[in-house]
Each structure stands twice: as structure tokens, then as C-alpha cells.
Amino acid sequence: MNGRTRILNLLEGRAVDRLPLMPITMMFAADQIGVPYGEYATDHRLLARGQIETSRRFDFDYVSAISDPCREAADLGAAIECYPDQPPAIVESEALLSDPRHLARLDCPDPTSGPRMADRIAAIALLRHEIGDEKLVEGWIEGPCAEAANLRGINTLMLDFVDEPDFVRDLCAFCVDLGLRFARAQVAAGADLIGIGDAAASLVGPAIYEEFVFPAERRLVDGIHAMGARTRLHICGRTRRLLPLLADLGVDILDLDWMVPIEEARAACGPEQVLLGNIDPVGVLRNAGPEDVRDGIRRCHAAAGRRYVVAAGCEIVRDTPLRNLREMVEYARGHGCDAEPTPSPPRAH
């Protein structure tokens, strides 16, 4: 069974031979092929090579075009700080929508014409061409709260939820339209699944999430499903209090950061929601040893049950020891989805 079939079978409720493996790699993948991250994030050929080589080297079930949160904002004209060897970042002090009235004259761009969005679309096409059906191809877009934060400034947006609620609704609607356009182009280029990164959503509580973010994310998810693609929602940060709402989004894969108790996610979402994650990528996967990695994944698997995808809670950081990552891979290889998690052997002291 190849990786693409493995993931799609799990999502469709069909049998799989082992747990799917979908860790996020960005700087780690660039390092695997020895290119500076600034080049990886801006040259689709390097991104595709990094993803394919990394995915094959570690037997991941997918490749992804994820790179940084700035592609859509950059093509809209936002100020971006670029670095030689780390991800581009938004310059909040020069936020594109520092004046909210400017939203009315902001055009939703054609993703194929903006250089950074077009580069991701080209990455998807190249990944699909090179990898065929061997592995699932994942596209990526910013979620409505994250993109609103990119355009308005994250600090200002947090106050806008109370000060300017109508503006926030309009901004989220714009971001959903932008996300759907970008997703459609990536699906057309060959993406099987669209990852939605909505990190800023972890900063708000259930009331604001339900009023502003949930309806926008829901429209995005429904729109991507209507294109025939699958969805993965990744919100960096603490989303424990949002779990009852996240359960109703209808995402195919709910990707949880490490601080979210996965058993609470299972209780909130019911037995059929596919959960992904969520060992601590720094505290455990990078800083601890293989036994801790295995223990951590075993606990996640035990809490998540059979509808589970192996990964860390967030990106595999660049200096993660390879033996730790291989331990994660071996866990997935050694467990079918219906298998009980293997009890950890006694530790040698």
C-alpha cells in the first residue's frame, strides 16, 4: 500500500496496513538537501526536491507545499522580511491594513499571477508530476484568522474583535475568498488535500472563535470539500477550549499542537474524527531520546485510537536528531490502525 492510498483509505474509513505518517517538515527538509531556507521557500524546485527526498528517506506518506505564512499576504503587497536561512515573516509595523478602510479597495488577486502564490502552485504541480500516486500531495493556505492577522497586524486584530466587529467579519470574508481561490488553484495543480494553517485562532477564546472564526473556517472547509479535496486544519498553540467547536468544522484531519490533550480532543470530536499529532516537537522530539519519543507517540495513539495519524504537534524542527525521527517512523510502521498501542518496554537505567 503506498502512502497516498494509506492516507486516503484512513480518511474514507477503509482498511490500512499501518498508521499513516504525516509530520510537517520545512526547515528540516531544506537541511536534508543542503539548501538555505530562504531559497527553499522561494524556489518551488528546491521545495519539491526537499519534500520528495525527505519523504522518501523517512518513509513519510505525503509531501507538502507548506513553507511559511506569508505567500498570500506578499502577493497582496504586504511588507515581508526575508531571511537567508529562516522563514519569511510579516512586518507588523507596516501592516497592509493599518487603516481598515483600505480593505474596501483590496482586490483578491489571481493566485496564478502573484509570484509567491504561483510558486506554491508550481510546487504542487511538480510534486504531483514527480511523485505520481506514490504519496499524497498536500497544498497549503492560511486560515481566515491567520490571514486577517497577517494583513491587519496580529496585535491590532485582537482588539478589533471588540472594537471593530463588522470590519473583522468583512476581513475574514475576504480571507476566505482568497483562501478558496488559492486552494482551487492548488487542487487544479494536483493537490489531494489542502492544509489550513490558522495559528492566530489559538489566541482567542471560544466566544470570539464561535462568532468570528468558526463561520469563516467552516466556509473554507466546505468550499475545499466542494472542490473534491480533503482538508487538514493545523492551529499552532493552545486550542483545548475550542475543541467542542473544532469538532463541528468537518475537517478531514484535525492536527493538534502538542499542548492539547489528545484524549480531550477524542472526547470532544467523537470516534470518527481523524486526529493527528501531537508529541512536543521541541521538548520531546528534539530534546529527549528515542524511548521518550516512542512513549509519547504510544500515548497519543492510545488516546486517539484507530482514527489516528502519526506526527508531532508542529513542525519537525531543523536540528531534530535523526534517531528520534526514525523512532517516530518505526512506530507508525509497526502499528496497524486497529492495533492496540504497544506497551513500552521497561527502561534501562
Add this chain to the structure above:
Amino acid sequence: MTPMKELYEAILTGNRDAAAELTRQALEGSVDPQSLIDGAMIPAMAEVGRRFEEEEYFVPELLLSARAMKTALELISPLLSETGAPSKGCVVMGTVQGDLHDIGKNLVSAMLEGAGFDVVDLGADVSPEKFVATVEENGASLVGLSVLLTVTMPSMTSTIEALEAAGLRDRVKILVGGAPLSAEHADAIGADAYADNATAAVRAAHELVGA
């Protein structure tokens, strides 16, 4: 409800306009400005911190309360400078060089200010040299370093080394925080304390400066 309690509630609920109006009224009524800080502002921000830690408040609520507190404080500060206001010490805050993420640092700055510290917030992407110069200039007793990216964590180390090289390390305590950090890492790089949220940072700051 007493005027002091009303100001407390205005800050707790993030009502900037009410906080300003109540402060004006209190000052016109010859209320001691320091008593507004001690009786309403600091307790309100302490309660905001408790609610944030208990996940009853989230970032928007914390920022709204901090803004209401700052609005009131701006009306009070000129009067305090005439009388020589007591302070718990000067804290220099910043996100380390190469890292533009500042919301966590902003939350800590707001909470420290709400707790009665003088805060010099240098923003994001702050060089070690800038930290050193600002500590010297302000006679700071505490430095708060924030980081979000694992790739910029070395900047935290180089900032601590720069403070050592400038001969300032003995007179400032260093508090660090940020998503990829841990208490063990803070210890390894020579920081004095680590906090994983804004409320814990205020507790740590009090312990470090003995306030």
C-alpha cells in the same frame, strides 16, 4: 459600587472609556493617584492574569484590559512624577534579534506594567547591543527576552553573553519565555528564570527583584 471598585471593573472588562472617565473623576475629587494604582489597577490586572492563566480570558481580553489600564495610567503618571512614584524596578523587554513575533512579549510587558514595574519595551528583532545600551541607560534591574522560533533561540544566548561582556550581568536578572523554550533550556543558557505565560512571568519578575 465605590469609585475604586468601578475603576477595577472597567479595567477588568477592558472598558477603556469608562476607565478614563472614572480616573478623571477620581483625580478631580482629589483621590490620591497612587491609591488608584494600588487599589484598582494592580488588583484588576492581577485578576486579569488569573483569568488568563485559568483560560477564562484569552489574548483579546488581556490586551483590552491592558489598554484600559494604560489609558488610566497615562492620566495618573504626570501626577506621580511630581510626587516620585514608587516602582518595583525597571524591566527592559524585547523579542530577540531575527524574530519578529511579539505578541507574547506584548502580553508580558502589559502584565508587568499592570503589576507596577516600569517597562521599557524595545519591540521585536532587538539586537544584543540594543539590549545592553537600554539596560545601561535605564539602570534596569530585569531583562525580559522573548523568542518564538527555534532558529532564533541562539540570539537569546548571544544577548545574555553581550550583557555579561558589558559587565552588566551581576546587576540584572534575566527572565526568558517563548514557545520553544523550557526551564532546562533557560538554565542551560544562563537565564535566571523561565516563564511559560504572562502571569507566570509576573510572578517570576517579583521573585527575581524581591518585590
